[in-house]
Amino acid sequence: GTRPVGMIGWREVARATEHPERVVGMHFFSPVPIMKLGADGNLSVYREHSNAANGLVIDSQDRLIACEGAAFERPGVKVQGKPQITRTDLKTGKVEILADNYMGKPFEGPNDATLDSKGRVYFTDLAGSAVYRLDPLPSGGVSAPVRLLAAPTISSATPARRSGNV
Secondary structure, X not given: OOOOHHHOOHHHHHHOOOOHHHEEOOOOOOOOOEEEEOOOXXXXXXXXXXXXXXXXXXXXXXXXXXXXXXXXXXOOEEEOOOOEEEEEEXXXXXXXXXXXXXXXXXXXXXXXXXEOOOOOEEEEEOOOXXXXXXXXXXXXXXXXXXXXXXXXXXXXXXXXXXXXXX
């Protein structure tokens, strides 16, 4: 039978993946830091100050792409960070901001992210109810965001190479 993802233990998730050391972004409680599940089965804090990170995915160069800053509310808890899309080198921990606005207008709540086979990053911004794309540049950077269409979520629209959303 099937059961909700929230009912599956993290060790079970790790056993089901090809690279358990790459299960990143498992959120058990909110607000929480970004967590990393190591190959040894130990769960540790990867990034303490996650800026309300959500929509995590790992690219082909082992960099963590994160949608950050969307307002998050649960009974008794409210979190708001700086809305932006970041890329973190998993080896060095260096974080770079890929985008924080569209045509000069700041994002309000980046939420979901995924990648395609060409390394393009697709993400949503809740306030604009739109899907955006960032194209990789030869310099290693990314293009300015391109607005593609209006849509509420893309978590399953384009298959990611490896998703960190659990």
